[in-house]
Amino acid sequence: MASDLPESRRPRGAFWSVTVPCLLSFALLAAHAVRSGDWGMAAAWGVMAGLSCTSLAWARLVAMAALFGGGLFWASTGVDLVRFRMAFGMDWLRLAAIMAAVTGLAMAAWWRLAGEAGRQRHHLGTDTAWPRAVAFLLAAGLLWLARQRTASIVLLLSDRFLPGSGPLQIVLAGVYAAWVAGLLLDPVRARKARPRLWALFSAVFFGQLALGLLGAHRLLMTGALHLPVPALILAGPLFRGEGLFMLVLFGVSVLLLGPAWCSHLCYIGAWDDACSRLRGAAAKKGGQGVKPRKGRGPAPLPRWAVALRWCLAATVFAAAWAMGRAGVPVGVAATAAGLFGLAGVAVMAGLSSRRGMMVHCTAFCPMGAVGNLLGRIAPWRLRVGPGCTRCGACLAVCRYNALDARRLEAGRPALSCTLCRDCIGACRHGAMRLTLPGVSPAVAWRAFAVLAAVLHAVFLNVARM
Structure with a gap:
């Protein structure tokens, strides 16, 4: 396994060949968000760039998903812009070349992460990489969907205090979900971590309620107690x-x-x-x-x-x-x-x-x-x-x-x-085991831990009075 490789056997140029393309791709995506006035999305891409600099195996999987999504975004945006220019008889070849280049950079960065160099660069926690990456993607995806679907109220606190910062909160919630999943995946650590995480959730819930009662009404879900x-x-x-x-x-x-x-x-x-x-x-x-x-x-x-x-x-x-x-x-x-x-x-x-x-x-x-x-x-x-x-x-x-x-x-x-x-x-x-029909107890344990971490992270961000 890559995590067992001694430092001397890991590729020394991995940072330049794996991490730098990721940083360039995320920087371009962040720049596009800034140009569009979406500073919250730009900050979210910045967090993804930070994850790509770590050695965490789950961060590699998350960065791969983000780069693939970024490549699709560039391709879709490029097609729309080229069609627009062609419809009005404007020059479109240079634009098409630029969009093809940024799309190619994102996919090349994804390719490097997916290869052996990427696995060796991100070598920490390979045994829990997939569950923790799934926890990140599920938590972030659910919060993104909830943010898009709740037009009647501003669901995320970050958007209430700093309009437009929701994407940053969502990505940070995903990172938190991955961390919580790492704790809950270990049966011994989970015994100690669960009550502490639970107490944190309760403290945040009632802390927001107390501050709302003291006059910070934006901390309440609807303003009605x-x-x-x-x-x-x-x-x-x-x-x-x-x-x-x-x-x-x-x-x-x-x-x-x-x-x-x-x-x-x-x-x-x-x-x-x-x-x-x-x-x-x-x-x-x-x-x-x-x-x-x-x-x-x-x-x-x-x-x-x-x-x-x-x-x-x-x-x-x-x-x-x-x-x-x-x-x-x-x-x-x-x-x-x-x-x-x-x-x-x-x-x-x-x-x-x-x-x-x-x-x-x-x-x-x-x-x-x-x-x-x-x-x-x-x-x-x-x-x-x-x-x-x-x-x-x-x-x-x-x-x-x-x-x-x-x-x-x-x-x-x-x-x-x-x-x-x-x-x-x-x-x-x-002798004690958690079961789920059709899968082994080990798989059932992992699936339960991921779902528990995701719901904890999502509820922590939306469950308010």
Whole structure:
């Protein structure tokens, strides 16, 4: 593999023969964007030029895609300009030669990157190059499409504060998605990275909300405030009969990742996760007030908690629909929703922190129940293989009340499993695995990690109140 080559065996002229053509091609594309007045696109091409200067294998693949797209752009633009000049009887040969030259430069740069010299020049992380490149392209592509399709609102914050800078934010979001994918692709690193990335998402979400309340109204999605209570994702539309943006985001994530909304994307769930980890932190420090129990890991919830969860979800959604049909004032409904949200925070602080279990997410949150139920539509499944030794390592890290001795014997977790995959990273015997019909567990793991990274990056850039 190119990544195993010693420095002395790598081609010394790779920078001049591989990187310089890329820099020239991206510089010409940036210059065209500047000439057109699109400085955001010019900055985006500048980021691509920077990626082509790195030794990252995934950056090579992304640069190849960008150069190929740039070549097609030059070819299409050249044809249009030549046709225009021919239609008006103007000289077009010199223009055609110039456009053919810049098109040829872009394709030549692509060719050099695609060859052995390009692979040796970009030699770092070849084992995860394709998944991370796909994460970049999917995240950037989805944000570009969303920016083009949302005419009623300015979706990206960069466009709100610096009009025209959207392309730069999109490319940077793609770079971020590739970085996140690199973390989530490693089972061991993913166990530590997931809660931190999740906490970052929650901090950005609520930070924008706080600044919006303090007067920075451009940080709000529509300028109209909505309570950040997860139950309102469904209860709000049931009450109002409209307002489906967050519900659509929730539905898309469930269709793509199953119940992983509750372990990767829920802006409140990160709080419950942090509270549930306080018990372990206090135990390590010898803190007082930590309820001792036999064994390791979170304290399982009683079976009646599962029934309570479904009854609570049915009650909340039925009440929202009934209040809407009965014409209950918005202020009264908002007060009820706010009190419900505060009750959820109390559950986190009072129960999750003491049991080491995410009690709010597994026994209180109505949207968690919806996510677990609808998540069965998605093809992802967590399975316990025959290599399980019942060592209990997975039980020590499961905070969703999804694993116990009975579930290990059955070979599958409970419905409350959110595919956080912490158990897979903790299993030293390779018994825990994520499955997807038609592919190996290794491929399933990579596909899930890429989708999780893409949704995280996209939601981080668009999910606001």
